[in-house]
Amino acid sequence: MSRTPSADRPAAWILKSEPDVFGIDHLMKAKDKCTLWDGVRNYQARNNLVAMQVGDKGYFYHSSCDLIGIAGEVRIAAVAVPDESQFDSQSEYFDAKSTREKPRWFSPKVQGVRKHNGVLPREVLAKTALVKSQLFTHSRLSVIPLTAAEERIVEKLLVTGKLR
DNA sequence: GCCAACGTTGGC
DNA sequence: GCCAACGTTGGC
Numbered sequence: 031m032s033r034t035p036s037a038d039r040p041a042a043w044i045l046k047s048e049p050d051v052f053g054i055d056h057l058m059k060a061k062d063k064c065t066l067w068d069g070v071r072n073y074q075a076r077n078n079l080v081a082m083q084v085g086d087k088g089y090f091y092h093s094s095c096d097l098i099g100i101a102g103e104v105r106i107a108a109v110a111v112p113d114e115s116q117f118d119s120q121s122e123y124f125d126a127k128s129t130r131e132k133p134r135w136f137s138p139k140v141q142g143v144r145k146h147n148g149v150l151p152r153e154v155l156a157k158t159a160l161v162k163s164q165l166f167t168h169s170r171l172s173v174i175p176l177t178a179a180e181e182r183i184v185e186k187l188l189v190t191g192k193l194r
Numbered sequence: 195g196c197c198a199a200c201g202t203t204g205g206c
Numbered sequence: 207g208c209c210a211a212c213g214t215t216g217g218c
Contacts, residue, residue, distance in 0.1 A: 046216090072201075072215095094216055152217085170200065170215045 040175030042184070043078065043088040044165055045104065045140065047172075054090045054102040054145045063142035068113045069123045071135060075173040082106045082138045089184060090142075091165075092149065093172075097194065099151040100184065103143040110136035148193030150184070158183050 045067065047053060057065055070076060082088075086106040092098060112133035115123035128134040156166065160183055164174045176184070 048216090074201090098217075168200090169198090169217075172215085 039081070039083070041087070041178040041181040042176045043082065043086060043106075044091050044100070044174040044176060045088050045172070046091045046093045046174075048094045049092045049101070050095065053092055054142065057090065057102070057104070057140070057142040058145050060142070062107075064107055064139055066111075066113070066137040067140045068115050068135075068137040070113075070137075070172060071123065071125070072170075072172065074168075074171055076135060078173040078175060079138055080110050080136050081175075082110065084109060087181070088140065089176075097149045097151065099149040099153075099155065099194075100146065100188075101149050102145040104140050105143050106138050107141040108139035110138040113137040146188065146193060150187055150192055151194050154187060154192045154194075155184075158187070160184070 049055070052065070057063060067079060070079060084106055088104040088106065089100045090102040090104050092101045112130070113123070113135040114137075115121040116125040116128040116133060116135045117130065118124055119126075123135075125134055155161075160166065160180055163176060163180050164171055168174070
């Protein structure tokens with residue numbers, strides 16, 4: 031996986047999580063507001079996690095819940111390291127085909143920046159050009175890159191108070 | 195709880 | 207290498 035600097039890199043990421051399991055509140059209360067983003071077991075999402083660089087911006091997205099949408103902002107605090115849970119036979123994320131020499135799954139360190147003053151609902155995002163983003167075209171992908179134009183749309187919606 | 199989308203697995 | 211079966215995700 032190459033790490034080409036700036037130009038064609040995403041302007042921001044969307045990180046999905048179920049708030050009942052781990053939501054923005056959990057992140058903001060964590061030590062240093064940091065967590066290792068583990069448990070992702072999808073190759074496309076994995077590739078996105080590995081492409082993340084320190085300082086990258088992300089949006090914390092609540093999925094599979096009452097109020098689906100963007101709930102906060104995060105930043106990447108450290109590049110991805112092998113996801114420990116893949117080696118743990120007791121873990122639900124255990125992967126028997128993964129080895130320490132050749133890990134399959136990786137976890138960047140994600141730090142909470144802020145919890146928004148409400149949730150920017152998915153249905154609001156759906157009314158914008160974001161319908162063309164992978165958030166909508168790849169509904170099951172849990173780690174999603176945003177272009178600069180897409181990020182601007184999100185920022186605008188946040189500023190204009192489309193929160194619920 | 196249902197179901198569509200879609201990624202993964204395994205038989206051939 | 208194809209493709210049917212199966213499992214999972216996630217919106218509704």
